[in-house]
Every structure is written in structure tokens, then in C-alpha cells.
Amino acid sequence: MFWIATTIFLVAYALIISEKIHKTKVAMFGAALILITKVLHQEEAFDSLELGVDWNVIFLLISMMIIINIMTKTGVFQYVAIKCAKLAKGEPFRIMILFAVITAIGSAFLDNVTTVLLLVPVTLFIADQLEINPIPYLITEALASNIGGTATLIGDPPNIMIASKAGLNFMDFIVHLAPAIIIIFLFWMLAWKIIFGNRLHVRDELKKRIMTLEEKEQIKDVPLLKKSLVVLGLTILGFMLHGFFHYEPATVALMGATTLLLVSGEEPHSILADVEWPTIFFFIGLFIIIGGIVKVGLVEDMSRAMIAVTDPQPDNMKLLSMVMLWFSAISSAVVDNIPFVATMNPLIIDMIHKVYDLAPGTATAEHIQHLAVMPVWWSLALGACLGGNGSPIGASANVIVVGLSEKAGHKISFGQFLKYGLPVMLFTVFLSMIYVYVRYYVFKLY
Amino acid sequence: MDVVKCMRTQVLLAKPNSDYKSLLCKITGSTIPRQIYVVDESYKLLGIVTSLDLLKELIPSYMNADLARSITDGADFLQKQVEKVKDKCASDIMATKIKFLHPHNQLFEADALIAETGFNTLPILDEEGKILGEINRREILVRLVNNCTGFNLNDEKPVDLSLL
Numbered sequence: 001m002f003w004i005a006t007t008i009f010l011v012a013y014a015l016i017i018s019e020k021i022h023k024t025k026v027a028m029f030g031a032a033l034i035l036i037t038k039v040l041h042q043e044e045a046f047d048s049l050e051l052g053v054d055w056n057v058i059f060l061l062i063s064m065m066i067i068i069n070i071m072t073k074t075g076v077f078q079y080v081a082i083k084c085a086k087l088a089k090g091e092p093f094r095i096m097i098l099f100a101v102i103t104a105i106g107s108a109f110l111d112n113v114t115t116v117l118l119l120v121p122v123t124l125f126i127a128d129q130l131e132i133n134p135i136p137y138l139i140t141e142a143l144a145s146n147i148g149g150t151a152t153l154i155g156d157p158p159n160i161m162i163a164s165k166a167g168l169n170f171m172d173f174i175v176h177l178a179p180a181i182i183i184i185f186l187f188w189m190l191a192w193k194i195i196f197g198n199r200l201h202v203r204d205e206l207k208k209r210i211m212t213l214e215e216k217e218q219i220k221d222v223p224l225l226k227k228s229l230v231v232l233g234l235t236i237l238g239f240m241l242h243g244f245f246h247y248e249p250a251t252v253a254l255m256g257a258t259t260l261l262l263v264s265g266e267e268p269h270s271i272l273a274d275v276e277w278p279t280i281f282f283f284i285g286l287f288i289i290i291g292g293i294v295k296v297g298l299v300e301d302m303s304r305a306m307i308a309v310t311d312p313q314p315d316n317m318k319l320l321s322m323v324m325l326w327f328s329a330i331s332s333a334v335v336d337n338i339p340f341v342a343t344m345n346p347l348i349i350d351m352i353h354k355v356y357d358l359a360p361g362t363a364t365a366e367h368i369q370h371l372a373v374m375p376v377w378w379s380l381a382l383g384a385c386l387g388g389n390g391s392p393i394g395a396s397a398n399v400i401v402v403g404l405s406e407k408a409g410h411k412i413s414f415g416q417f418l419k420y421g422l423p424v425m426l427f428t429v430f431l432s433m434i435y436v437y438v439r440y441y442v443f444k445l446y
Numbered sequence: 447m448d449v450v451k452c453m454r455t456q457v458l459l460a461k462p463n464s465d466y467k468s469l470l471c472k473i474t475g476s477t478i479p480r481q482i483y484v485v486d487e488s489y490k491l492l493g494i495v496t497s498l499d500l501l502k503e504l505i506p507s508y509m510n511a512d513l514a515r516s517i518t519d520g521a522d523f524l525q526k527q528v529e530k531v532k533d534k535c536a537s538d539i540m541a542t543k544i545k546f547l548h549p550h551n552q553l554f555e556a557d558a559l560i561a562e563t564g565f566n567t568l569p570i571l572d573e574e575g576k577i578l579g580e581i582n583r584r585e586i587l588v589r590l591v592n593n594c595t596g597f598n599l600n601d602e603k604p605v606d607l608s609l610l
Binding site: 078 | 509
């Protein structure tokens with residue numbers, strides 16, 4: 001059984017990296033093999049909290065996709081983008097900064113891909129109006145979406161997975177990751193000011209073009225916009241309070257999604273059809289494959305190797321945190337960060353059992369959220385999310401931006417993206433390392 | 447009835463290297479045809495450029511109706527776009543996956559193919575792929591009216607709304 005599960009896992013991983021076959025097909029077929037070979041029984045795959053599909057993650061993703069699908073119909077993002085361009089008075093560098101801020105905030109509360117899908121057309125349009133090269137703006141938005149998405153529990157799928165596995169709530173992410181992201185974002189913008197501040201210029205007559213744009217024309221449905229903003233606001237409030245009321249994040253998201261579906265008047269058929277089902281089934285397949293390698297002991301072996309290298313102690317896991325941060329970042333630049341985190345989550349849980357000398361499956365929240373362990377979870381989240389900026393294939397948002405840009409006649413080569421993305425990835429992970437070290441190991445602010 | 451008996455033989459032709467401007471003049475200068483057939487020296491069909499293709503070239507890929515509404519001077523925007531695409535030629539714009547009919551196909555087949563594809567007009571090609579003519583929705587309907595009793599083609603006159 002060990003070799004069957006290990007082979008399925010390794011082949012699936014290799015195929016996902018190669019992108020020769022769609023990752024959803026690979027994950028689903030791998031999951032079917034795990035079940036047909038009886039590595040996992042169907043009950044374990046569907047019902048076991050330890051080995052099976054994490055339905056909390058699945059329903060949180062589906063619910064947020066429903067909310068986003070309805071919100072995109074309002075045109076609010078395009079409105080905000082054009083409004084910002086006018087607030088910047090057509091100054092190209094100010095527009096770059098404001099668009100980066102909108103993208104980061106949007107990505108923190110919505111899906112990264114949706115955020116860039118909505119903003120890229122407006123960016124191309126504004127760049128066209130200003131007669132400037134849109135590529136630096138587009139790459140900035142891709143990078144901003146990955147940075148902004150790191151700040152919250154719902155910002156990026158790896159965070160959703162980590163939160164579910166470690167039992168962390170929305171406010172934990174706000175308290176621990178949002179400050180890091182605000183600091184990182186400010187330093188990044190400072191660096192961008194030095195690089196682009198004096199390089200972007202346009203004629204005054206072109207700036208005037210921006211000032212003549214009518215942003216109000218972007219709002220397609222005012223009543224729907226009001227309903228969406230109220231429901232999204234209440235959902236975010238629900239996320240902030242879910243720990244206090246002992247609700248899972250998926251329950252809050254499902255309440256928000258179904259409420260919006262009910263009051264929006266939208267047809268459920270079209271809204272549900274727009275849910276990214278391939279991504280959802282990718283997660284389902286992946287959870288089953290990972291459940292298989294947990295059951296046969298591969299994850300346990302990997303955990304032993306990690307302990308041997310990083311020597312985590314029950315009261316201090318400093319080296320493990322630092323290694324986790326860089327290992328996650330570099331891995332996420334080349335591998336999809338979702339399967340990476342799906343593998344690392346059970347590995348950390350297994351490591352917790354060994355470090356605290358617990359029998360298998362007996363770790364409680366007290367161990368999983370031990371003060372010594374928490375920096376390891378945050379390092380994983382920071383590394384996995386920020387690492388996506390390291391290459392054009394490191395994150396879905398990057399792939400979308402590169403594709404849309406090429407379609408509009410502005411090809412972004414692999415090297416060109418790397419020129420911007422890799423230094424930003426190294427810079428932001430370096431800042432994260434300082435943040436984790438200073439916060440948790442110098443000031444001990446857990 | 448074979449389509450060859452009701453096809454129109456006056457069509458618009460262009461060479462693969464015809465530029466955007468000439469294609470635009472050709473299609474706007476003609477009152478009825480809505481598409482231009484791009485052919486080689488022996489009149490073999492290489493592709494089709496429709497009025498929709500020419501309009502699409504003027505609209506950047508990122509543009510949608512909502513973004514377009516935010517522009518206060520649309521005429522200026524379109525003028526700029528014409529400048530951008532004026533050097534494109536027919537071979538850059540034409541559609542090459544073509545639905546077509548042969549002369550011996552029945553009118554009913556033409557009707558079914560037009561209904562299936564949603565195209566307004568279909569070319570009629572010989573066995574070697576040379577263009578012989580075209581048939582469009584209106585001609586099929588005219589033929590239908592002519593073959594049925596009880597219809598009078600002169601009954602309906604268009605209403606000039608500017609006179610109301």
C-alpha cells in the first residue's frame with residue numbers, strides 16, 4: 001500500500017507541475033486510484049476529518065465564489081478603478097500605486113483571479129488613454145493580488161487550507177498576517193517609487209483624457225450593488241466574529257452566499273454555473289490523494305526528515321519557521337501552492353505529534369496552536385502565498401494577467417515577468433523572515 | 447431546388463494582402479454584400495472578412511460596452527483605433543474556418559446550415575474550392591415567397607421614421 005500511494009502521489013505531482021494534463025483531471029484520477037486500490041476506503045475519503053476531504057475548505061471556496069459571481073455583475077471594481085485614476089489626476093505613477101492598493105484590498109477579501117480579471121481591462125484601457133506601456137502596471141497588479149491575498153483567511157486558498165487544518169480564525173490572520181502584509185506592501189511601494197517614480201511621464205493633454213471619463217457609467221445595477229455590499233460587509237463581520245460564536249468560516253460564508261443569492265434576484269443556475277468547479281474538484285481530488293499518503297505513513301517519514309533537519313523543540317521552532325518560510329516560497333514559485341500546502345499541512349500535524357510525544361491522532365488545539373508552533377503556520381502561509389510572485393506560473397493571477405496582456409497585444413515574456421516578480425518575491429519573503437523573527441523570537445508577540 | 451439556381455454571383459473579392467482601409471472602403475461602398483471573399487489568383491477561397499470582423503478589429507480586446515460608455519469622445523477613440531489597424535491586411539483579419547455549400551446542394555440544406563451556424567451568408571464553392579457565388583437569408587426567404595401562393599411582395603413598404 002505504501003508504494004501504491006507514494007507512486008500515485010509522485011506521478012500526480014509530476015503531472016501537475018508539467019501541466020501536460022489539466023490538474024483537475026490528474027487530481028480526480030489520482031483520487032479514484034487511491035480509492036480503487038483501497039489505500040483509502042470511501043468512508044475515510046468522504047467522512048474522516050484526519051484523512052478525508054476537508055469540506056470546510058470546499059464550502060468556504062464555493063460560497064465565496066457565489067458571492068464574487070454576484071458582485072462582479074455590479075461593475076463596482078471598474079467604477080473604483082476609474083475613480084482612482086481620476087483621483088490620481090491622470091499621473092501615471094499615482095495610478096500605478098492606487099491600482100496596486102485596490103488590487104491588494106480586493107484580493108484580501110475576494111478571489112485573486114477575479115480581482116485581476118476585473119482590473120486588467122480597466123488598466124489596459126487607462127494605459128491606452130495615457131498612451132503608455134501597460135506591462136509594468138499589469139505585473140504590479142499580479143504581484144499586488146498575491147501580496148494582498150496573503151493578509152486574510154479568505155484571501156488565498158492556502159490560507160483557507162491552513163486555517164481549517166490548524167483551527168485558526170479570521171481574526172488570527174488579521175492579527176498575525178495583516179500587519180506583515182501592510183509593512184511589506186509599504187516597503188514594496190517605496191521600492192517601486194524609487195524604480196518607477198521618475199520614469200513614468202505623460203503629456204498634460206493625455207491626463208485630461210482621464211479626467212473626462214465617466215466612472216458612474218460602470219455601475220450596472222445600483223440595487224444589486226447595495227445588496228451585495230451589505231451582504232459582503234455582514235459576511236466579513238461574520239468572519240471577524242466566527243471564532244467568538246464558534247462557527248466555522250464555511251458556515252459564515254455559506255450564510256452570506258445563500259442570503260445574497262436569495263435577495264439578489266439572480267438565477268441560481270447561471271450563478272452556480274460560474275462557480276469554478278474545476279478548482280473545487282481539484283481540491284477534492286487532492287485531499288483524497290494526500291489522505292492516502294498520510295494513511296500509509298509517507299507523510300510521517302517526511303515529517304521525521306524535517307525534524308532531523310530543523311530540530312524543532314517543544315518550546316522553540318525558530319529554525320523550522322525560517323526553513324518553512326523559504327522552502328514554501330521557493331516551492332510555490334515553481335509548484336502550484338495548493339498541492340504544496342495540502343502536503344505540508346498533514347506534515348506539520350505529524351511533526352507536532354512527534355515533538356510533543358503524542359499518540360497518532362491525539363493532537364488537540366492546545367498542541368496544534370501551541371505558541372511554539374504558531375510561527376511555523378504563519379511562515380507556511382507567508383511563504384506559500386508570497387512565493388507565487390516568483391514566476392509567471394507561480395500563481396493563477398499571474399497566468400491570467402500574462403494571458404490577458406498578450407491578447408491585448410502586449411506580450412509579457414517569462415523573463416520579463418521574472419525581472420519584476422523574482423526580486424519582489426525575494427524582497428517580500430526576506431521582509432517576512434525579519435517580521436517572523438522579530439515578532440515571535442525577539443519580542444515574543446504571539 | 448439547387449442553390450446554384452438562386453445564388454447571387456456578384457460578390458466582393460479581395461486579395462490576401464489587401465489592407466484594412468481598402469477592405470473598409472470595399473464593404474462600405476457596396477449596398478448589399480456584408481462580406482468580402484479573400485481569394486488567390488485562381489479564385490480559390492482562402493478566407494472571409496465580414497463587416498463584424500472589421501468592426502471587431504477596431505475594438506481592443508479589453509473593451510466592453512460598459513467601459514465604452516465611460517468615454518466621452520468615442521469618435522476620437524475610434525479614429526485612433528483606425529490608425530492602429532490600418533496596416534493590417536486581409537490575411538490577418540479573415541476567418542479561415544468556413545462553412546460553405548456546393549452548387550448541387552438543396553435550398554433547404556442552405557436554410558438548415560444558416561439556421562445552425564447563425565451566419566447571414568454562405569459561399570458556394572465548386573469541387574476545387576473556387577468561389578461561384580453566395581446565398582443569404584433574404585434570398586432564401588424571397589425564393590420561398592415566390593414559390594408560395596397568397597404572398598404579395600409589394601404589400602409591405604418600409605416606414606420612414608424621420609417623417610413621423
